[in-house]
Amino acid sequence: MKLDTLLKSVEPDQPSADFTRKVMNALPQKKTIPPIISQKTGWAIAGGIAACVAVILLNNTAPINSHGRMSQVFTLLHTDYFLLIPIIVAICLVMWLDYIFQSQTTK
Known part of the structure; x- marks a missing residue:
């Protein structure tokens, strides 16, 4: 009982102006x-x-046959240009990972 009256009589401390x-x-x-x-x-x-991809696709000297442009694209996939795909994917992956890590550190 005495504690209740004591607690009611004491005012809470106020933080200083620059507390925050x-x-x-x-x-x-x-x-x-x-x-x-x-x-x-x-x-x-x-x-x-x-x-580079545009030059590769447009620089094909073979004439367009009756199968059309897609036939040329699939023919290019069986050449040395096919080796560019893993390089392009690797570059895109590095850029994507950099973006992900950067966005995680700013949160």
Whole structure:
């Protein structure tokens, strides 16, 4: 009973005016990690890959036969140009992973 009256008579302490600032400054700051490949460089790589694919597809000197352009594309898949696909996929994978890691560190 005496404790109840004592607790009712005591007013709660008020935090100082800069309490929030002190608490926020005490929190660890997030480090920002720059991306491996900048966005401008990424677009340049993507444009270069698109240009290479366009040159490969348009530079075919074989005449278009009755089967059409898709026949030429499938013929190109059986040549050395087919080796470009894993390289393109690897570059896209590196760019995608960089984007994922960058978005995870900013959250």
